[in-house]
Amino acid sequence: MSDNRFKIVFDGALLPGVESTTAKLNLAELFKSEVEAIEKLFTGRPVALKRDLSRPDAETYLTALKNAGVDARIEPEQPVAFSLAETHETESSNTDYSRPAASPYAPPRATVGDDLPEYATLKVFTIHGRIGxxxxxxxxxxxxxxxxxxxxxxxxxxxxxxxxxxxxxxxxxxxxxxxxxxxxxxxxxxxxxxxxxxxxxxxxxxxxxxxxxxxxxxxxxxxxxxxxxxxxxxxxxxxxxSTAVKVLATLWLAFIPVVLAIVVTLGMNGYLDQLEANMDSSYESSSITSDDEADQAATVEEDDAQSADEAAEPVDSPEQ
Structure with missing residues (x-):
């Protein structure tokens, strides 16, 4: 009696938070195929991505697909019933299954788990990929x-x-x-x-x-x-x-405190200049006020002296 065999089935569902475009790109990289071929898998119909797998192999393939962002599942293969009745050889028995199937829903034929890249390819001018x-x-x-x-x-x-x-x-x-x-x-x-x-x-x-x-x-x-x-x-x-990345990152980390120190210094200098300007303005204002008060006091004294002089002058009485 043979061991139970399993298949990987995918019906277009994605894991929560995964965008369709991202999943298609991940599958294209996973299967080493074009995105146009991967799009044929997203029709909503169940597609067997891999057949005749042992349970450990099926788990490996499923993990790789989960990492790509798709919600695939493992299903048991239906056992094949053999009969001793006479069979007739048909044209389909000579079909070469090593070639890609003609069906538009057939998945790309490629290994899944073993060909996963250990690290992603770095690209600066793109919104795809990851950097640390x-x-x-x-x-x-x-x-x-x-x-x-x-x-x-x-x-x-x-x-x-x-x-x-x-x-x-x-x-x-x-x-x-x-x-x-x-x-x-x-x-x-x-x-x-x-x-x-x-x-x-x-x-x-x-x-x-x-x-x-x-x-x-x-x-x-x-x-x-x-x-x-x-x-x-x-x-x-x-x-x-790489070493270059570590050196540049260290320089940037050392440069940030310098920039902050310069900004703080300039800010403090500006604050002190403004404070000094305000003090000078207050001093000038107080000086002007003091001068005005002194002038006003002098004017009052002159008026008082003039009034006293006028009061001291004799008044001529009319002749009898």
Whole structure:
């Protein structure tokens, strides 16, 4: 008597929180197939992705599919009944099952569990994939340095053109500066979304940076919280951090306190200057008030003296 055999069945259902596009991309990478072929699996009809498996092998395949974000299940294979009755050989008996089936609902024929990549491929200019905390810091530092260099070049070109034509120089500076700002925002969003994916969070949460008060805490969470150790619904974990990544992340961590110290120093200097200006203004105001009071007192004294003089003058009496 043979052991029980099992099959992996998928009817298009996804795990909670997994987007359809993400699941299709994960399955395409898992099956080493095109996305167009994977889309044929999402018809709502049950499809047997793998047949004739032992229970341990079926569990391995199911785990791989769960990591890809799809809600597959294990079902027992129906036993085949053999009969001693005469059978007739048909044309279908000569079918070569090693070739892909002609049915549009047939799954791609590829191994599942053994071909899972250990680490994901790094791509900067995309919202797909995952990056860890140190790589997030390193990429942010490189982006900041690129911004400073590009900003310096734009300023130099604008000033050079402005010497000949101020209007044209201003126009070039505004257009190039706006383009640089858009590029900075776009790349920052892509890097931030990949960091969110490493935490197992949706990339839409990046828009929390637009919420007041929350935007002062949310970036800190991206720097502090560790990512998922294994694969999640957004793919395999990122590669191990290289020496360059560790060095750049360390430089960025050392640079942040320096920036904060500069900001605090400038703020304190501005506060002290404002306080000194207010004290000078108060002193001048009090000096003016004292001078006015002194002038007023002198005027009063003069009026009193004049009144006393007038009172002291003799009054001529009329002749009798």
């Amino acid at each position: 905390r140190l790589r997030y810091l390193a990429w942010t530092l490189v982006l900041t340095l690129a911004l400073l260099v590009a900003g310096g070049i734009i300023s130099t070109v604008s000033f050079a053109v402005a010497t000949a034509s101020p209007v044209l120089g201003t126009l070039i500076g505004v257009v190039l500066g706006l383009a640089l700002f858009v590029a900075l925002v776009w790349v920052s969003v892509q890097i931030g979304v990949q960091r969110l994916h490493d935490l197992g969070w949706s990339g839409w949460l990046y828009f929390l940076n637009l919420v007041p008060l929350v935007n002062s805490v949310f970036p800190i969470l991206l720097l502090v919280l560790p990512g998922n150790a294994g694969a999640n619904q957004y793919g395999a974990p990122p590669p191990r951090n």
